[in-house]
Amino acid sequence: MKQTLLIITALMLMLGCSKEERWKLTMKTYKFHQEQILTKKGVNILDLYLNGDKLYLKDYYSAQNKPYSGKVFALYKNGQKSWEGTLKDGKPNGLGTGWHKNGMKRYYGTTKDGKKNGRWTYWYENGQKKFEGTYKDDEVISSNPFISAKCWDEDGNIIDCHELG
Numbered sequence: 001m002k003q004t005l006l007i008i009t010a011l012m013l014m015l016g017c018s019k020e021e022r023w024k025l026t027m028k029t030y031k032f033h034q035e036q037i038l039t040k041k042g043v044n045i046l047d048l049y050l051n052g053d054k055l056y057l058k059d060y061y062s063a064q065n066k067p068y069s070g071k072v073f074a075l076y077k078n079g080q081k082s083w084e085g086t087l088k089d090g091k092p093n094g095l096g097t098g099w100h101k102n103g104m105k106r107y108y109g110t111t112k113d114g115k116k117n118g119r120w121t122y123w124y125e126n127g128q129k130k131f132e133g134t135y136k137d138d139e140v141i142s143s144n145p146f147i148s149a150k151c152w153d154e155d156g157n158i159i160d161c162h163e164l165g
Contacts, residue, residue, distance in 0.1 A: 041071065042070060044073060044074065051090075053090075053091065054089065055072075068087050069089055071084065072084070072086065072087050078101075080099070080103065083106075084096070085111070091113055092111040093112055095108070095110055096109060096111055104125055105123050105127075106123060107121065118134065119135075120135055128153075129152050130154075131149060131151050131161070132149065133148055134149075151163070
């Protein structure tokens with residue numbers, strides 16, 4: 001609401017302002033827009049766009065066209081956080097966490113240059129651990145991919161990872 005009011009006010013004032021005053025008002029609107037997008041919590045994924053294999057900040061006010069680096073998150077329709085992580089040069093890099101719609105943790109792991117690297121853990125909606133394994137370049141480490149991974153059913157019983165599909 002605040003942002004909409006600011007934009008409407010800016011448009012009304014621009015009609016009766018000099019070129020220099022219009023420029024100042026445009027920059028003020030731009031700064032407000034950037035502050036709304038770039039919060040301490042990170043950038044909502046909806047404020048980014050995909051170009052090739054990298055994510056860029058939607059920036060309607062400048063010609064800056066470099067991949068986004070920093071915190072990023074996504075929300076469910078109800079406003080609850082779906083996942084959060086970091087991007088480096090437009091690709092997932094570092095810790096990432098996801099949640100089920102019921103608020104229970106869904107996954108936790110690290111990425112490097114857009115690929116899973118290191119320990120990853122997944123959970124069922126009931127909070128029971130589902131999978132735990134170590135990745136390198138998006139693949140579970142080992143000649144037999146299920147030696148370095150453990151899997152559980154929704155009741156907590158250890159199962160063969162092939163059963164997860």
